[in-house]
Amino acid sequence: MADYPKIFIFDLDGVITDTSEFHYLVWKKSANEIGIQIDRNFNEQLKGIGRIQSLKRILELDQANRQRTADELEALATRKNMHYQELIHSLGSTNILSGIERLLKEIRANNIRIALGSASRNARVVLEQLGLIQYFDYLVDAAKVTRGKRDPETFTTAADY
CATH class of the missing domain: 1.10.150.240 (Putative phosphatase; domain 2)
Known part of the structure; x- marks a missing residue:
């Protein structure tokens, strides 16, 4: 395996x-x-x-x-x-980039956790508007880190999940 x-x-x-x-x-x-x-x-x-x-x-x-x-x-x-x-609030499923939802479904089907690392404090709302929030186990946004992106803290915090 x-x-x-x-x-x-x-x-x-x-x-x-x-x-x-x-x-x-x-x-x-x-x-x-x-x-x-x-x-x-x-x-x-x-x-x-x-x-x-x-x-x-x-x-x-x-x-x-x-x-x-x-x-x-x-x-x-x-x-x-x-x-x-x-x-x-005008976002919807048509605003999802090509292949992303299929990839998220495949990752989820393999029981692998999915996190989001974003500089946006609105990340949760964006994912909700896109109809993708259910795929994410953990969200790291600017409110959860001391040093925002370009610093890797956003992604290392997500990786520690």
Whole structure:
């Protein structure tokens, strides 16, 4: 009998679904609300990093916006997330990337655990909207780690499950 892995750990964006357009639209809207313009090229710098870090990068584009308090940053990030949550409620099974559900079913059929490691605090809602939440035994998002992605903590935490 072949040795099977004990757990598969998936990333969310770009692996299970692609919400990058949603993030771009929401960051663009949020930046516009405070008088900053961003484009798709700039948005590429924001992929895979948390809200506050993304917001700080946006604020660096405008001298007048650079000096924000922690409370102001949190309020701006919360407003961005509210816009994002409105968009992710439109997700459905048609937004699952090709072959993913079949792969999840096969992994589950072999009694292998499945975890998700994501920088998104909305990962659970996205999986629910996609109709895939039932495949996942464990979710690690930005709320469960000290150091967000690009640091491997998200995935090592999932691996420790």
